[in-house]
Amino acid sequence: MKQRLDRFLSEQTIYTRTDISKLLWKRKVSVNGKITREGEIKIDPQNDRVEVSGNEIIYREKIYLILNKPAGYVCATEDKTDPTVIDLVPDQLKRKDIFPAGRLDKDSEGMVLITNDGALSHRILSPKKHIPKYYIVKLRENFVENYERLFSEGIVISGGEKCLPANVRACPNAENMAFIELFEGKFHQVKRMFESVENSVEKLVRTQMGSLEIPENIGLGECMEILHNDVEKLLKQTPFEEVFKRFSTKFSSYWINKL
Ligand code: URA
DSSP states (O other): OOOOOOHHHHHHHHHHHHHHHHHTTTTOOEEETTOOOOOSSSETTTTTTTTTTTTOOOSSSSSEEEEEEOOTTTTSOOOOSSSSSGGGOEEEOOOOOESSSSOOTTTTTEEEEEEEEEEHOOOOOOGTTOOOEEEEEEEESSOOOOOOOOOHOOOTTTSSOOOOOEEEEEEEEEEEEEEEEEEEEETHHHHHHHHHTTTOOEEEEEEEEEEEOTTOOOOOTOOOOOHHHHHHHOOOOOOOHHHHHHHHHHHHHHHHHHH
């Protein structure tokens, strides 16, 4: 479907209407190689090539980004005091309608999905849809074997809320680390679960959502776009033992040093 050029630019970038008028006026915008100053012309977003200052603006109705969140950033679109995960999105992937799907605490690290797809975000976050999220935590005290049973029965956390059954395992070769699978995301949930068993979380990293692991090639603070296959993986469930086995084989060489 055809769309006005100025509307296209407004939807697909971070430029404001004023920025767009200025860019047009300064002859920075071209359509199929021809400079235009007219924002009202109609373009075909799927087939016309739009460039701003020589950089192509690629049309995407929906966008899916995976961020490897460092500590110190909040999962919000705006914040009065702290930098947000959106600040870490490079300009060429940034647009006004993206938001983090779910929360990691300011001091937590790891996988965050940033998207403009509200329906997908809902599917990933709703406990009813059974999309697991996986975390590795460094604990103050060593892992105790009965955690497995307590977590699987549903831990009652501070405030009296009962959590859904969760899977937890001690990490191989590291008695003060645990790997945990959750199907919900209550406020500070993992930390509160370990507090309920008289332990506490010193560091937390989200490693996987659904069947999609955080890609190894994205460093802390980096972001990459994922495409159709990986979005499908986000929505797929793999049996816990399988995920844990895969995780275990990688574990000793990688995570022990990292945490
Ligand atoms: N649980 C927590 O306690 N913190 C997070 O950041 C994510 C899950």
